[in-house]
Amino acid sequence: MTRRVAVTGIGAISAFGHTYPDLWAGLAAGRSAIRPLTLVPPGALRFPNAAEVPDFDPLRHFEEKEAQMLDRFAQFAAVAAREAIKSSGIEFSRELGERTAIILGCSGGGKSTEDDGFYHLYALKEPRVSPLTIARAMSNAGASRVSFEYGITGPVFTVSTACSSANHSIGQAFRMVRSGEVEIAIAGGSEAPLSTGFLKAWEAMRVVAPDTCRPFSIDRRGLILGEGAAVLILEPMERALARGATIIGEIVGFGMSSDAHHITQPSAVGAARAMRAGLLDAELDPDAIGYVNAHGTGTLANDVTETEAIRSAFGAHAQKLLVSSTKSMHGHTLGAAGALEAAATLGALQCGLIPPTANFTAADPACDLDVVPNTPRAAQVEFAISNSFAFGGLNAVLVFRKSA
């Protein structure tokens, strides 16, 4: 059985606000949500900025007892899933819950929960940590939380492949719906990495920009970390049409590859292979693609390598592609990155508007694609891809189609 897979719901919580319309409004305006960090003490880090979710009060979303059971990343997952499910109009019966999957990406799990616990242990010399530490910090806590809220009793799991987590999750969910293994999939990713201990580890890697994220610019100085979650509802096209659902867009292909090369250095060969695999899965020629939502981290290495990979996968058509990095606006949200970028890509197809690469200053000759600098671009595009390339050399590319 091979079925077409429609996206019928989206939820997102990001530095732009607590809903998908907030995210899309920001991206469509080409506005960057990168701001001074408030979640860690000032001066603790070499970099002062991040893409923080603003004004997040868990008690607006959860009972007090529930809130204390959930790390911030799991709270984000639940908030985004609720919006996605509500917007899809799906009501989960017991039977449908058994035929539904939840696959949510998460790279780090409950980093601030661990950080707090270990601070009490090592700094305050307390002899114990909270008994909720494990349940809060495990990377699947977000997926499990969503399963409880909606009685989803089918396959529920988390994929943790660093910055490709959400693309691997959505891709796997897409294949399970396409093959008929499940009827509905709730898929995406969430991450809340802005705790002092974890940010110190990023600082030591020397890949975080001291100013802002400027993908593909000659003076880019690194990535900017962000937090949030995005969730998509996937269902067979036939089912969506039969129930009169709004079709936001379609997922038509998914490609994966591994570099088998280096734990942190990217490889153009591996990245290009994932893009080609995605096109093959979608049964599309390279020239069918109009837009690439780039991995586009803003590091020196990624942007050059990704440019080379896009040129390799698309050949002469690369010159005609619109390529943008929305990480310049919502930050690099690690395990949520592919999910926020799927939401951005679906918005671009649906609205005929390409979100730009913000904070762009001047072109780097080694990144010589049309990167849609600073200003959103009106363009009717039928097919788009969204790239995610993770530390560890794990690449995942989703292929999207505009709703008919």
Added chain:
Amino acid sequence: MSEDLISRVTGVIAKTQKIPPETVTIDKSFEELNIDSLDGINILFALEGEFDVDIPDDAARGIRTVREMVEGIEKLLAAKSQAAESPQ
């Protein structure tokens, strides 16, 4: 550039890279020593500990040889001792 400084820097590089100290000489490039980008930041981290200095990202970015690394540390140590001598 003192012999003591050179030997401390090359010693840190050798220890971090798990290679014999005599292989790390002042005229070697990182490429010759098989030092990649991740090894490089690991060495910077170890040097910050060894010399109690803060090596800014921008200063570290262009370093490709042992000599450049020693020169960089020398500059940071000079700035540190100047800061310690000047009145607050």
